[in-house]
Amino acid sequence: MRKQIFLLLSALALLVAATLPAAAQSNPSKTKSDKSWAAPKTPWGDPDLQGTWTGDDTWGVPFERPKNFGTRKTLTEDELKDRQKRVEQSEEFVETGGTNHSPAVAQIEAKEKGEAVPQAQGRYGRGVDAAPVPGHWGEFARRPSHATSQVVDPPDGRIPPITPEAQKLLDEKMATRRRDPQSWEDWSYYDRCITRGVAGSIIPVIYGNGLEIVQAPGYVAIRYEMVHDVRVIPLGTQEHAGPGYRSWMGDPIGHWEGNTLVVDTTNFIGKTSIGVNGDAGPPSSDETHLVERFTRTADNRIDYQMRVDDPKTYTGPWTVEFPITQEPGYKLFEYACHEGNMAMRNMLSAARAEAAKKAAAGAAKP
Amino acid sequence: MRNSFHTMILSATCAAVLAGALPTPAQNAASRIPRTPDGKPNLTGLWQSIGTADWDIEDHGAQAGPFYQLGAAGAVPPGQSIVEGGEIPYLPAALEQKKKNYENRWKMDPVVKCYMPGVPRANYMPFPLQIIQSQRDILIAYEFATTNRVINMGKKEDAAVDTWMGTSNGHWEGDTLVVDVTGFNGNAWFDRAGDYASDSLHVVERYSLRDANTLNYEATIEDSTVFSRPWKISLPLYRHREKNARMLEFKCVEFTEELLYGDLRKKPAEGK
Amino acid sequence: MRTRILLATAVIGLVLSAVPVWAHHAFAAEFDVNKPLVLKGTVTKMEWINPHAWIHLAVKNADGSTTEWLIEAGAPNGLLRRGFTKASLPPGTEIVVEGWQAKDESNRANGSNITYPDGRKLFIGSQGTGAPTDKEDKQGK
Numbered sequence: 001m002r003k004q005i006f007l008l009l010s011a012l013a014l015l016v017a018a019t020l021p022a023a024a025q026s027n028p029s030k031t032k033s034d035k036s037w038a039a040p041k042t043p044w045g046d047p048d049l050q051g052t053w054t055g056d057d058t059w060g061v062p063f064e065r066p067k068n069f070g071t072r073k074t075l076t077e078d079e080l081k082d083r084q085k086r087v088e089q090s091e092e093f094v095e096t097g098g099t100n101h102s103p104a105v106a107q108i109e110a111k112e113k114g115e116a117v118p119q120a121q122g123r124y125g126r127g128v129d130a131a132p133v134p135g136h137w138g139e140f141a142r143r144p145s146h147a148t149s150q151v152v153d154p155p156d157g158r159i160p161p162i163t164p165e166a167q168k169l170l171d172e173k174m175a176t177r178r179r180d181p182q183s184w185e186d187w188s189y190y191d192r193c194i195t196r197g198v199a200g201s202i203i204p205v206i207y208g209n210g211l212e213i214v215q216a217p218g219y220v221a222i223r224y225e226m227v228h229d230v231r232v233i234p235l236g237t238q239e240h241a242g243p244g245y246r247s248w249m250g251d252p253i254g255h256w257e258g259n260t261l262v263v264d265t266t267n268f269i270g271k272t273s274i275g276v277n278g279d280a281g282p283p284s285s286d287e288t289h290l291v292e293r294f295t296r297t298a299d300n301r302i303d304y305q306m307r308v309d310d311p312k313t314y315t316g317p318w319t320v321e322f323p324i325t326q327e328p329g330y331k332l333f334e335y336a337c338h339e340g341n342m343a344m345r346n347m348l349s350a351a352r353a354e355a356a357k358k359a360a361a362g363a364a365k366p
Numbered sequence: 367m368r369n370s371f372h373t374m375i376l377s378a379t380c381a382a383v384l385a386g387a388l389p390t391p392a393q394n395a396a397s398r399i400p401r402t403p404d405g406k407p408n409l410t411g412l413w414q415s416i417g418t419a420d421w422d423i424e425d426h427g428a429q430a431g432p433f434y435q436l437g438a439a440g441a442v443p444p445g446q447s448i449v450e451g452g453e454i455p456y457l458p459a460a461l462e463q464k465k466k467n468y469e470n471r472w473k474m475d476p477v478v479k480c481y482m483p484g485v486p487r488a489n490y491m492p493f494p495l496q497i498i499q500s501q502r503d504i505l506i507a508y509e510f511a512t513t514n515r516v517i518n519m520g521k522k523e524d525a526a527v528d529t530w531m532g533t534s535n536g537h538w539e540g541d542t543l544v545v546d547v548t549g550f551n552g553n554a555w556f557d558r559a560g561d562y563a564s565d566s567l568h569v570v571e572r573y574s575l576r577d578a579n580t581l582n583y584e585a586t587i588e589d590s591t592v593f594s595r596p597w598k599i600s601l602p603l604y605r606h607r608e609k610n611a612r613m614l615e616f617k618c619v620e621f622t623e624e625l626l627y628g629d630l631r632k633k634p635a636e637g638k
Numbered sequence: 639m640r641t642r643i644l645l646a647t648a649v650i651g652l653v654l655s656a657v658p659v660w661a662h663h664a665f666a667a668e669f670d671v672n673k674p675l676v677l678k679g680t681v682t683k684m685e686w687i688n689p690h691a692w693i694h695l696a697v698k699n700a701d702g703s704t705t706e707w708l709i710e711a712g713a714p715n716g717l718l719r720r721g722f723t724k725a726s727l728p729p730g731t732e733i734v735v736e737g738w739q740a741k742d743e744s745n746r747a748n749g750s751n752i753t754y755p756d757g758r759k760l761f762i763g764s765q766g767t768g769a770p771t772d773k774e775d776k777q778g779k
Contacts, residue, residue, distance in 0.1 A: 095763045102736040102751035104676070104751070105736050133710075134749075134752070137711070137714075137761070139716045207716045208716070332715075333719070335689075336688060337688050339687070340690070341689060342692065346668045346746065349741075350668050353742035354741060
């Protein structure tokens, strides 16, 4: 399943790479080389990373680098032009909502006319390409990212091979996802509104990519909109909690290296995946060690980097990199997931109804 | 001669104290509170209330819990009211609802389901809370269910939607942080005893450092559809001072799934 | 066989059509793609909650009776960021919902396309500057 997703992501990247006008100048934020910009400091002298930040601009950038890019980290001008087009199309769709033609209506009309129901184009299900909600409920990039992928190390932008134990766990996970649902455990920790994990809370998706940083002397705190997660990062010489304490978001300790906040996190339960929504890829292990770096490179930009070390799961370390930006008017809203998770009951109810139908059909057979 | 000199010093000292030139013991305590570079009291720290307000914010004696199998471990501990005046001034119909809540509290208490506790309850749960006070806004992170809220200290913002933790706007009045909370969805309770309010709830909190390690917390509760008048709770929060004190994680959704979805587990009759 | 959808499959829409398509983890697990429907009714309540907003819809049946339907919509936070608020879909509003019925055959459907009777889509564009509206009546929903 993961391979197919990444193949599709690769196909997207190729399409995106096809045509792009020179939009490199469209990024309004200053670069690191702009000597006139000075990193702001808090009144107590720490680099100031505060504000609400979003990874929206990296939505659509392939997680792993398509093989044809090799070790190239940035798009060419032509490739960027094409991505710019996609960004503009997405923004237009949010504003106008696209056409009113609904696949559900097309289905009904086809049935009424006695015509063949249009073939499925997507992975949503049998029959017509069924979109669960109109796309304008989503959020999109404001400017095209220059990156060929989010993974930047190893140099080919591809995650190192996973270990045999991790492959086994991944196979088991995919098997539970393919079979008829037996309980809530057959869904991701995100679907269950438990957590997306540290990586899954920042890797951009189709909406809800916001996080907020608040600092105090001796602390940096990060709150993530989905699933109302928060990490309180003490700064200084504190040691990690003992190995008997485990948590979903781990135990973080921070320190400054120049203007960069370095966050070292251990004590993970594991189980969530280090990927989209904490579910793409194999489950991580309790030996996961994450080192993140947050460097403010402009008033409205932080360069984010996460190095993953999980020897039980991956045969080598790997690193993800992308910027998060501040956007005018962008703020976080409460995302009380579990409190409103009617979908979980509904999905389970659907599974029981389907199973009952199957059982009745089976019993009816002569 | 010496006596009158001493008397003179004593009189001068008294006069100085009376004139406010010398710090009194009370002022000494106040001036010893930690302050931020811009002179505001610094509330940053890991805090927690002591007591049993989360069980019941009014006076309550010890009681059996819902499961006899837990014996003393599952019983309700006693506590004295944190409500000024002792009792919550419910309107008559609302009091009937509170009684219904109480009778069904183990099923109905949203916190049992790992739903967010709302304000003010989050501040007196038996779990720590971390205050992060920046030069601008203030974040409160609660260990229970990773609940968190940001107190906007800038220009007041209205609530766009109703939420569990409300929308918080704060400002300083001298050394007291005053937080105005609106936009509640009416789903949270005040405790495990069924005390509740509606989505008209309006809470005004006051945080002030009594000393470096004690935070006085007060909240005025207003909801004219439930209560006959505004009422107030107050209790101290205490700073965690153990070595390596830190906020840990209590993500409780997993512990509630059997409770919430167990009836929809795959049935044996469904076979493979 | 249940089809699991990972969010990354939104990309498929970008590849196959110029229009970005919402990909969702729960669609095929909850709704029956063989039960398309069109519902016309009056909003009785809209819950601006996550992970899905829910629209309560009173639908008049042919025999004059009314059925209350629950329509699963998207996550509202993106809309809130564009300036929409709980006042943006008040009770009493007439809407038309196109979508698919829940697999357990209850009166639930997803809102694949939600419009006003004149065809205008709900929640298009931006309501305002992104700031919440002023002076909500706290007694009202």
